[in-house]
Amino acid sequence: MTEQTSQAALDDYLAGRFWAEDQLLKDLRADIAARAPRINISPEAGATLATLVHAVKATRILEVGTLFGYSGTWLARALPDEGHLDTLELSPVHAEAAREWFDRAGVGDKVTVHLGDAGETLASLDGAYDMVFIDADKEGYPSYLDHALRLVRPGGLILADNIHQRGRLAAASEDDASVRAIRTYVERIASDPRLRSTVLPLGDGLSLSVVSAT
Numbered sequence: 001m002t003e004q005t006s007q008a009a010l011d012d013y014l015a016g017r018f019w020a021e022d023q024l025l026k027d028l029r030a031d032i033a034a035r036a037p038r039i040n041i042s043p044e045a046g047a048t049l050a051t052l053v054h055a056v057k058a059t060r061i062l063e064v065g066t067l068f069g070y071s072g073t074w075l076a077r078a079l080p081d082e083g084h085l086d087t088l089e090l091s092p093v094h095a096e097a098a099r100e101w102f103d104r105a106g107v108g109d110k111v112t113v114h115l116g117d118a119g120e121t122l123a124s125l126d127g128a129y130d131m132v133f134i135d136a137d138k139e140g141y142p143s144y145l146d147h148a149l150r151l152v153r154p155g156g157l158i159l160a161d162n163i164h165q166r167g168r169l170a171a172a173s174e175d176d177a178s179v180r181a182i183r184t185y186v187e188r189i190a191s192d193p194r195l196r197s198t199v200l201p202l203g204d205g206l207s208l209s210v211v212s213a214t
């Protein structure tokens with residue numbers, strides 16, 4: 001067996017057990033590919049989010065950056081019946097598509113899609129959330145972290161996608177606004193005494209921060 005074959009076999013083995021997509025998630029991803037940028041998280045990241053929902057017994061989740069609801073569907077499905085997901089989206093087209101997909105997934109009554117700029121919507125929200133997942137405009141991450149620290153309960157989680165910036169994070173020659181903002185975010189989650197953080201090598205890098213319980 002070649003190395004490549006054995007890697008493919010390993011991927012299939014794990015995917016089949018931990019992050020297999022049902023037909024709805026496959027159709028949702030195909031809809032994104034047809035009508036929007038393919039910037040949704042991976043099935044592996046979706047399964048990680050869902051596992052963490054169970055780990056912290058989340059009933060209230062906040063997502064910044066909905067797209068068509070791919071990550072939101074993984075999150076909402078992991079919630080208990082009384083749980084709720086608030087997800088924030090700037091684009092009316094994306095918000096409308098997400099509402100349709102949440103309904104088709106049977107989780108529409110557990111999800112509120114807030115249309116508008118995340119910064120404005122966040123200022124209007126109150127805690128306590130068990131988990132915040134940040135996956136929108138990168139320049140906004142430092143400000144979204146401020147809101148997350150205000151909104152997440154002790155012992156809750158703050159996650160953020162695209163931390164690697166496709167390898168640009170640690171490249172001194174890279175200095176655009178997105179990379180600078182992600183560096184600020186990373187420095188803060190690495191040094192804030194209220195947080196215990198790491199970055200998981202999933203997709204473009206998924207940061208995971210636990211908010212201090214004390």
Ligand SMILES: C[S@@+](CC[C@H](N)C(=O)[O-])C[C@H]1O[C@@H](n2cnc3c(N)ncnc32)[C@H](O)[C@@H]1O
Pocket residue numbers: 039040041064065066067068069070071072088089090091094116117118119135136137140
């Ligand atoms: C990476 S996509 C989200 C992907 C989604 N979390 C998933 O994995 O399925 C980022 C989304 O954030 C939205 N967005 C960008 N800037 C925003 C802002 N200032 N406020 C709210 N949403 C914003 C974009 O329109 C886009 O739909």
